[in-house]
Each structure stands twice: as structure tokens, then as C-alpha cells.
Amino acid sequence: MNTALVVVDVQNDFCSGGPLAVPDAEGVVPVVNALMERFRHVILTQDWHPPGHVSFASSHSGRRVHARLPTPFGEQILWPDHCVADTTGAALHAGIRVPSAAAVLRKGVHHGADAYSAFFENDGLTPVGLDAMLRVRSVRAIVLAGLATDYCVLHTALDARRLGYEVTVIEAGCRGIDLDGSLAEARKRMALAGVQRDWPAEEDVARRLG
Ligand code: VGL
Ligand code: ZN
Numbered sequence: 001m002n003t004a005l006v007v008v009d010v011q012n013d014f015c016s017g018g019p020l021a022v023p024d025a026e027g028v029v030p031v032v033n034a035l036m037e038r039f040r041h042v043i044l045t046q047d048w049h050p051p052g053h054v055s056f057a058s059s060h061s062g063r064r065v066h067a068r069l070p071t072p073f074g075e076q077i078l079w080p081d082h083c084v085a086d087t088t089g090a091a092l093h094a095g096i097r098v099p100s101a102a103a104v105l106r107k108g109v110h111h112g113a114d115a116y117s118a119f120f121e122n123d124g125l126t127p128v129g130l131d132a133m134l135r136v137r138s139v140r141a142i143v144l145a146g147l148a149t150d151y152c153v154l155h156t157a158l159d160a161r162r163l164g165y166e167v168t169v170i171e172a173g174c175r176g177i178d179l180d181g182s183l184a185e186a187r188k189r190m191a192l193a194g195v196q197r198d199w200p201a202e203e204d205v206a207r208r209l210g
Pocket of ligand 2: 047
């Protein structure tokens, strides 16, 4: 069975000094680099928002960061401005050694829709493109690493399970935001959905996943 590595949102704005810095985000870089050498199919995602995106608190007057905005599809958490298309903040972390054969998929590109998952926008319906990219490669299992465990990794993992993929999350290659207990909640939801967890450190990646 073909397996793909999906590297989620290892971008400057989620790393230290960024507006939406995930604690110890840089810790994923060596693990992700080691993982990428082991997979024939590598897809990297980028959070890629237009200026004034609906997910930015600054787009809603009087709303603060981390406020929850009701939408027809559930709550939209409001974030600091981040990963604006074509900015340095949206670029992949400079330490990521992107293989020449890797594919890049951008998500959250529509002004009025957020997309945590690389499969569907947050309406749960509008495709982002990962399913099609996996299908053309005859991939039925994915391995996930990146940022953030409790948002974009979580929702990509849950959608993958919903579509019937086998899913493994590499804990050593992920870091979470942990907003109001969201990290523990994410681990619970992934376990219930049948997402596997694995913890190889950088030096163990080759041995464990090779
Ligand atoms: C993410 C919050 C907002 C993520 C993206 O990559 O997990 N989180 N946009
Ligand atoms: Zn975002």
C-alpha cells in the first residue's frame, strides 16, 4: 500500500517570533526533515490566507483574538493575522529541506472560509485538494507531522479517517497550540477516530519507518 507523508503548516508565522507562535514549533523541523527522506510521496501544506481573512480577529471590529464567532458550520475561532499569502510569514520554515519531488498544497485561500484540514474547508464540504492528490498517487495511508497538533493536524487526521485512510500522527514531529485544553481534546478525538500515534525521534525515524 502506498503511504504519503503529509507535512502540515511548518510556516514562519507559527514559529517563534511569529504572530501565532506554537510552543517549540522549531522542534518539528529535524523530525520532519528526517521523515521526508523516507517517503516517496511527500505533500506539504501551507496555511495561505488573503488579507482581511475571515479567521483574523482584525477583520471583525470589536472582536478579540481567540473570540469564537458562530457560523453555520460551528464556531470560528478568531486568530491573529497570520500566513497572509506571499508574505515571509507564510513561507515554510527555512530549515525545512523540501524534496524536489514534494507537492505543496495551500489551504484557507478563500476570503470567507477557513480550512484547518487539507481535505475540506471548515464547512466540511468544500474540497481543498488533498484527497485528489492522494488518489492520483494511489495512496491509502498517510503519516502526519507538523503544526498545530490540535487544529490543522487534528482536522486533517479526522477527515482522512472519515474518507477511509489509515492515519498515523508522528507525535515527535508535531506541536500544539493548546487553547483551553484543546490538545488533550484533540488526542482524545483522534484516538476515538482510529488515528494511530507514533513517537520516533529524529534518529529513530529511519529505523522505525524505513
Ligand atoms: C492553524 C490556526 C489558524 C494551524 C492555522 O495550522 O493549525 N491554526 N490557522
Ligand atoms: Zn490559518
